[in-house]
Amino acid sequence: MAITFEQVNFSYGQGSLSQPILKDISTTIPSGKITAIIGQTGSGKSTLVQHINGLLKPTNGKVIINDFELTSQTKEKQLVALRAQVGMVFQFPESQLFANTVLEDVMYGSLNFGQDHLAAKEAAQAALTMVGLPSQHWDKSPFALSGGQMRRVAIAGTLALNPPIIVLDEPAAGLDPLGQAELVKLMLNLKKQDKTVVLISHQMDQVMTVADWTLVMHQGQVIAAETPTTLFNRPLSWFKKVHLDLPTAGQFAQQLMAQGWQFKERPLTLEQLAQAINQEVTIHE
Numbered sequence: 430m431a432i433t434f435e436q437v438n439f440s441y442g443q444g445s446l447s448q449p450i451l452k453d454i455s456t457t458i459p460s461g462k463i464t465a466i467i468g469q470t471g472s473g474k475s476t477l478v479q480h481i482n483g484l485l486k487p488t489n490g491k492v493i494i495n496d497f498e499l500t501s502q503t504k505e506k507q508l509v510a511l512r513a514q515v516g517m518v519f520q521f522p523e524s525q526l527f528a529n530t531v532l533e534d535v536m537y538g539s540l541n542f543g544q545d546h547l548a549a550k551e552a553a554q555a556a557l558t559m560v561g562l563p564s565q566h567w568d569k570s571p572f573a574l575s576g577g578q579m580r581r582v583a584i585a586g587t588l589a590l591n592p593p594i595i596v597l598d599e600p601a602a603g604l605d606p607l608g609q610a611e612l613v614k615l616m617l618n619l620k621k622q623d624k625t626v627v628l629i630s631h632q633m634d635q636v637m638t639v640a641d642w643t644l645v646m647h648q649g650q651v652i653a654a655e656t657p658t659t660l661f662n663r664p665l666s667w668f669k670k671v672h673l674d675l676p677t678a679g680q681f682a683q684q685l686m687a688q689g690w691q692f693k694e695r696p697l698t699l700e701q702l703a704q705a706i707n708q709e710v711t712i713h714e
């Protein structure tokens with residue numbers, strides 16, 4: 430279920446009003462892995478991922494999603510097949526909750542796709558279990574839940590359809606640390622089930638923890654496609670240029686270096702930082 434962009438250009442609007450937003454993007458999102466898309470605000474991340482389920486179509490070029498080819502010529506009717514493959518979780522998805530109970534909300538998509546009541550219920554229960562929402566909440570109104578719980582219900586609604594590709598646009602935005610940790614668990618769980626996960630994130634610690642592959646967007650282009658470790662070992666000047674941060678451990682190490690510490694490699698996780706500090710201290714003793 431790899432996703433390949435081939436010379437994709439995209440503009441919102443037409444004619445003289447059109448402005449190129451995606452510029453000549455050729456890249457591949459690997460199947461069965463977690464790919465993080467990062468980049469400063471307005472760099473085109475949300476626009477890019479909306480090409481994965483055909484919500485937007487390339488103005489030029491094509492996107493190949495498994496064996497589906499999306500071009501400017503693709504008809505709405507053909508998109509039904511694509512949408513069954515790609516589950517999309519938008520920013521603040523809880524704003525789309527509407528049903529009387531949590532369970533009904535999560536069942537809605539499956540029923541809409543023509544599943545019978547029992548199958549839809551079982552899929553919804555499995556999805557709610559997967560997002561870690563305890564069953565005592567399933568018969569409640571979704572609006573009686575906390576923000577983080579509502580977010581999980583909304584994500585369950587997408588997972589219940591069991592799509593092989595799941596796209597999450599800033600799923601952790603506004604969640605407390607516990608909610609964010611739950612989300613990391615969920616993404617790793619999805620990967621275990623061989624899903625292809627695409628995650629837009631502004632949190633470099635999260636990217637470092639979960640991502641197998643990263644795409645960096647800058648002014649409508651993909652300017653880096655590599656593992657998080659390779660990425661976060663790029664020179665500091667590069668991060669300044671593209672307005673991105675290092676993971677917290679890397680920033681911390683940077684501060685220590687400003688005070689004369691030396692590290693063989695830039696630590697990128699808490700574990701690596703602790704180990705590097707330990708080595709430094711040992712050397713000085």
Ligand SMILES: Nc1ncnc2c1ncn2[C@@H]1O[C@H](COP(=O)(O)OP(=O)(O)OP(=O)(O)O)[C@@H](O)[C@H]1O
Pocket residue numbers: 441450468469470471472473474475476477
């Ligand atoms: N519906 C639209 N019509 C016209 N221009 C748009 C539309 N949506 C986005 N844009 C423009 O396209 C560019 C890319 O926007 P996009 O939302 O893809 O960025 P992003 O990387 O997701 O940013 P953020 O991190 O803030 O979510 C921006 O300049 C934005 O103003």
Ligand SMILES: [Mg+2]
Pocket residue numbers: 474475476598
């Ligand atoms: Mg966005």
